[in-house]
Amino acid sequence: MTHSDTPAVQITDLGKTYPGAASPALTGVSLSVSPGEIVVLLGLSGSGKSTLLRHINGLETPTTGTVVSLGEDVSALTGRPLRELRGRIGFIFQQFELVGALTVLENVLTGSLSTLRGPRIGVRTYPKQLRLRALGHLDRVGLLERAYQRADTLSGGQQQRVAIARALMQEPDILLADEPVASLDPESSSQVMGLIRELAAERGLTVVCSLHQVDLALSWGERIVGLRAGEVVLDTPTDDLTREQVMEIYGRVAVTTGEITAIETELADIREQLLSEGATEGGIASEDARAEALRAQAGERLAEDFANEEPA
Amino acid sequence: MTAVLSAPPQPSAARLQAIKRPRPLTATVVSYSVIAGIAILGIWSFAALDYSFKSLETTFANLSRFIGMATPMQWPGWNVVGTRQPDGTTTFVTEWVGIEPILDTFGSIAITLALVIAGTALAAVLSIPVAYGAARNTAPGRVALAISRFIGVVMRAIPDVVFVVFLAFLWFNSGTLPAIVAIGLHSVGMISKMFADAVEQIDEGPRLAIRAAGGSKSQEFWSGVVPQALPAWIAVTLHRADINLRGTVILGVVGVAGLGYDLDEALHAGPAGMRRVIPIVLIIIALCIVFEIISSLIRARLLGVRPTGRGTGDTVVRALAKRSSRLAASIDRNGASSDEVARAARIEAVMHRPWDRGRVLTTAWIWLGILIVVWAFVYAGPDLARLVSGWRFDQVVNAELDRAIWPPNFGTRDVGTVLAAVGTTLQVAFAATLMGALISAFVGPLSARNVAPNGGVRNLFRGIALVLRAIPDLVVAIIFIIATGFGPQAAALALGIGGVGLLAKLVGDSMEEVPNGPERAVGAAGGSRTQVFFASTLPMSVPSTVSHLMYLLEQNVRSATLLGIVGAGGIGFLLLNALQGRHFDQVFAYVLVIIAMVVVVETAAILIRRALK
Numbered sequence: 073m074t075h076s077d078t079p080a081v082q083i084t085d086l087g088k089t090y091p092g093a094a095s096p097a098l099t100g101v102s103l104s105v106s107p108g109e110i111v112v113l114l115g116l117s118g119s120g121k122s123t124l125l126r127h128i129n130g131l132e133t134p135t136t137g138t139v140v141s142l143g144e145d146v147s148a149l150t151g152r153p154l155r156e157l158r159g160r161i162g163f164i165f166q167q168f169e170l171v172g173a174l175t176v177l178e179n180v181l182t183g184s185l186s187t188l189r190g191p192r193i194g195v196r197t198y199p200k201q202l203r204l205r206a207l208g209h210l211d212r213v214g215l216l217e218r219a220y221q222r223a224d225t226l227s228g229g230q231q232q233r234v235a236i237a238r239a240l241m242q243e244p245d246i247l248l249a250d251e252p253v254a255s256l257d258p259e260s261s262s263q264v265m266g267l268i269r270e271l272a273a274e275r276g277l278t279v280v281c282s283l284h285q286v287d288l289a290l291s292w293g294e295r296i297v298g299l300r301a302g303e304v305v306l307d308t309p310t311d312d313l314t315r316e317q318v319m320e321i322y323g324r325v326a327v328t329t330g331e332i333t334a335i336e337t338e339l340a341d342i343r344e345q346l347l348s349e350g351a352t353e354g355g356i357a358s359e360d361a362r363a364e365a366l367r368a369q370a371g372e373r374l375a376e377d378f379a380n381e382e383p384a
Numbered sequence: 385m386t387a388v389l390s391a392p393p394q395p396s397a398a399r400l401q402a403i404k405r406p407r408p409l410t411a412t413v414v415s416y417s418v419i420a421g422i423a424i425l426g427i428w429s430f431a432a433l434d435y436s437f438k439s440l441e442t443t444f445a446n447l448s449r450f451i452g453m454a455t456p457m458q459w460p461g462w463n464v465v466g467t468r469q470p471d472g473t474t475t476f477v478t479e480w481v482g483i484e485p486i487l488d489t490f491g492s493i494a495i496t497l498a499l500v501i502a503g504t505a506l507a508a509v510l511s512i513p514v515a516y517g518a519a520r521n522t523a524p525g526r527v528a529l530a531i532s533r534f535i536g537v538v539m540r541a542i543p544d545v546v547f548v549v550f551l552a553f554l555w556f557n558s559g560t561l562p563a564i565v566a567i568g569l570h571s572v573g574m575i576s577k578m579f580a581d582a583v584e585q586i587d588e589g590p591r592l593a594i595r596a597a598g599g600s601k602s603q604e605f606w607s608g609v610v611p612q613a614l615p616a617w618i619a620v621t622l623h624r625a626d627i628n629l630r631g632t633v634i635l636g637v638v639g640v641a642g643l644g645y646d647l648d649e650a651l652h653a654g655p656a657g658m659r660r661v662i663p664i665v666l667i668i669i670a671l672c673i674v675f676e677i678i679s680s681l682i683r684a685r686l687l688g689v690r691p692t693g694r695g696t697g698d699t700v701v702r703a704l705a706k707r708s709s710r711l712a713a714s715i716d717r718n719g720a721s722s723d724e725v726a727r728a729a730r731i732e733a734v735m736h737r738p739w740d741r742g743r744v745l746t747t748a749w750i751w752l753g754i755l756i757v758v759w760a761f762v763y764a765g766p767d768l769a770r771l772v773s774g775w776r777f778d779q780v781v782n783a784e785l786d787r788a789i790w791p792p793n794f795g796t797r798d799v800g801t802v803l804a805a806v807g808t809t810l811q812v813a814f815a816a817t818l819m820g821a822l823i824s825a826f827v828g829p830l831s832a833r834n835v836a837p838n839g840g841v842r843n844l845f846r847g848i849a850l851v852l853r854a855i856p857d858l859v860v861a862i863i864f865i866i867a868t869g870f871g872p873q874a875a876a877l878a879l880g881i882g883g884v885g886l887l888a889k890l891v892g893d894s895m896e897e898v899p900n901g902p903e904r905a906v907g908a909a910g911g912s913r914t915q916v917f918f919a920s921t922l923p924m925s926v927p928s929t930v931s932h933l934m935y936l937l938e939q940n941v942r943s944a945t946l947l948g949i950v951g952a953g954g955i956g957f958l959l960l961n962a963l964q965g966r967h968f969d970q971v972f973a974y975v976l977v978i979i980a981m982v983v984v985v986e987t988a989a990i991l992i993r994r995a996l997k
Contacts (some may be wrong), residue, residue: 155598156598173611173615179609182607186598186599192606192607193610211731216734219737242598344535347825
């Protein structure tokens with residue numbers, strides 16, 4: 073993997089305290105993400121993952137420190153330049169955040185609003201070129217046939233794919249994802265995570281994705297940044313983690329001993345899995361094979377989707 | 385012996401004394417103060433309005449005199465001719481005079497509807513910027529928020545009749561324009577309030593997503609907020625059109641064309657006119673009821689419609705999906721070279737949205753709505769040029785009789801008289817509210833499913849509330865006033881009975897909405913139906929009931945002012961007097977008094993509601 077020298081995101085000593093809050097949401101966070109890198113922010117709820125992500129596209133303003141995204145100091149921007157920067161950064165939400173009353177296509181089109189002036193009402197008010205592109209992205213996420221359905225008639229997994237198409241509409245350089253699968257069932261989860269991975273590879277996207285499941289983070293990301301109570305407690309590539317290191321990650325990310333006990337059974341499963349894979353194929357190769365299998369599975373499910381799925 | 389043993393040990397007197405009694409919640413104090421206040425002021429109003437035997441007797445005498453004059457009824461298309469017989473009685477002959485008067489009546493109905501629809505449509509459009517500023521989550525700043533909310537409250541506070549009077553000054557002799565603008569401005573208050581509430585209740589997520597994608601503030605509003613609040617906006621607009629239709633009856637008194645004007649004319653056209661009164665009133669009531677049914681049907685459809693998986697639209701979509709999955713299969717066979725071509729073809733096929741049933745219906749509804757609004761404007765034909773030119777503040781035509789608008793004054797009346805008139809209006813409102821509340825105290829609970837002893841009783845009382853609600857209370861009040869002679873007693877009676885329709889329904893609804901777990905618990909402990917009601921249902925529904933009571937009071941203050949204009953006395957009567965005498969300085973002064981009065985009541989209601997939360 074070749075990453076260029078100028079980072080896509082450069083966070084320096086970031087601190088954030090919400091007005092009226094007793095303790096800071098983030099303290100002294102420094103992080104540099106190279107273009108094309110796939111980073112997982114790992115941590116329990118309340119550890120500051122979302123807050124950190126929201127600083128990258130300027131949805132939050134830092135209390136101390138600086139955030140430089142795509143070469144721009146985010147907190148120094150307002151108005152048009154800020155909108156333009158946000159246009160280059162896609163954001164995927166845990167709750168999808170589609171406008172339920174609008175059609176799927178119009179939801180995807182809202183991703184292009186930063187390039188347009190003035191409000192838009194109805195699909196027809198968007199230029200034909202954009203409509204074609206939106207349909208292309210819908211096709212890419214496998215939902216072309218749903219283009220004119222109301223967004224709230226789709227299942228959760230489908231809605232998240234529409235949200236991904238909306239982010240693609242921005243032709244982003246960076247894709248931020250805030251717990252993209254926390255509200256999804258395991259099947260849809262693997263579909264969505266697989267899709268993000270594929271798109272990142274196709275387009276050379278920089279991805280920063282927050283997750284709370286250690287196993288998913290290990291199998292999916294290239295680099296893991298662990299957060300606990302607003303501080304970075306871990307920053308490591310996932311390539312060559314040993315069993316002990318995985319154990320340690322659990323230890324570091326969890327806050328209390330109670331939480332560690334709670335995930336111990338989960339941990340046992342992962343350990344077995346890693347061990348058995350390590351025994352048969354070894355390290356990185358097994359990772360690739362698993363991703364391949366995942367992708368194939370996802371493709372099958374996409375096909376099944378069209379045949380079976382009734383709108384909720 | 386065993387009984388003594390099983391009795392629990394009594395806590396010592398000292399411990400009982402030491403139990404802390406926390407101060408009651410502000411909401412509780414406010415609730416009971418409001419109930420007590422309305423009871424006391426209501427009783428005082430009843431006393432002050434003089435419901436003595438003598439005045440009731442006069443009322444009945446007036447009523448029978450009116451019925452004597454108004455019968456036999458003369459429906460449009462017929463003429464009733466009375467001939468005095470030698471023995472002193474009068475015989476009446478009803479004869480067909482042709483279809484023309486019937487067509488005239490339809491013309492009146494059409495112009496009434498056109499004014500209502502055009503005015504309400506205008507309000508719906510104007511309310512968008514006001515709501516944008518008045519909703520906490522979209523307002524550009526604190527100042528804009530305060531200004532927008534102030535506009536809303538003031539617009540709601542100024543009765544549309546007052547707007548008509550005022551605009552008639554500005555655009556003297558300009559036909560329907562003042563009426564449309566008056567209905568529009570007055571309705572902005574309610575529509576923008578409800579729309580702003582809907583905007584505040586939206587899911588903020590989609591908006592945030594659009595902001596994250598680089599959308600501007602206006603794009604956030606139109607793409608993220610409006611689609612969510614749109615059903616509420618349409619529903620409120622329809623509801624408002626319904627209210628405005630009832631209000632046009634009063635507008636007729638100040639010269640706005642339509643059924644209200646016909647009624648006013650008939651009232652002032654001697655015995656022959658009196659015979660036309662009851663038919664016109666019946667036509668108005670029928671029109672109001674039909675309009676209400678249509679508007680609530682559309683509202684129910686609009687808010688309840690959800691596409692199902694079995695509809696034609698979904699079938700078409702599914703068929704399309706099959707087709708393109710075949711396409712996808714063919715792509716796989718043809719290999720990668722034609723991949724791009726096939727993909728482009730697939731996308732091109734979806735570029736045009738299929739005309740499925742849902743789309744056809746939606747499009748038809750939208751166009752029907754647009755056509756009706758356009759028709760309303762064309763039919764009413766307001767002189768739009770007057771909007772920009774032809775303003776005239778000084779309406780003195782005859783310098784000896786007319787008086788210019790500035791400076792406002794009360795003429796020969798002193799402040800005390802004017803305040804007494806305000807007092808009368810408020811007495812009518814309080815007496816009506818008390819009456820409405822007392823009757824609703826029975827009808828409301830008995831129309832709640834969880835209180836009524838059986839379904840039959842529940843449906844009976846629901847039905848009573850529904851019927852009372854369907855009959856437009858202002859129209860009823862006008863009939864009362866016409867029939868029983870001018871006076872506040874009749875107005876209070878009419879408003880009181882009309883209020884039952886509103887309050888009983890709201891009380892019934894909020895009693896059905898209380899959580900029924902506690903009710904079951906009291907029932908399971910052996911409580912009778914009455915005990916369940918007083919121990920559980922009633923205390924839990926007090927806050928919402930008090931809120932509804934305040935709403936009724938506000939409504940009654942406004943209605944009492946309007947009824948003054950048609951002869952119920954009070955401040956409205958002074959306004960009408962000044963208007964008829966073309967004393968515009970006094971008109972202006974009374975308008976200011978009315979605005980002040982309604983704003984005070986509204987503010988009190990807002991503060992009380994805030995305390996109830």
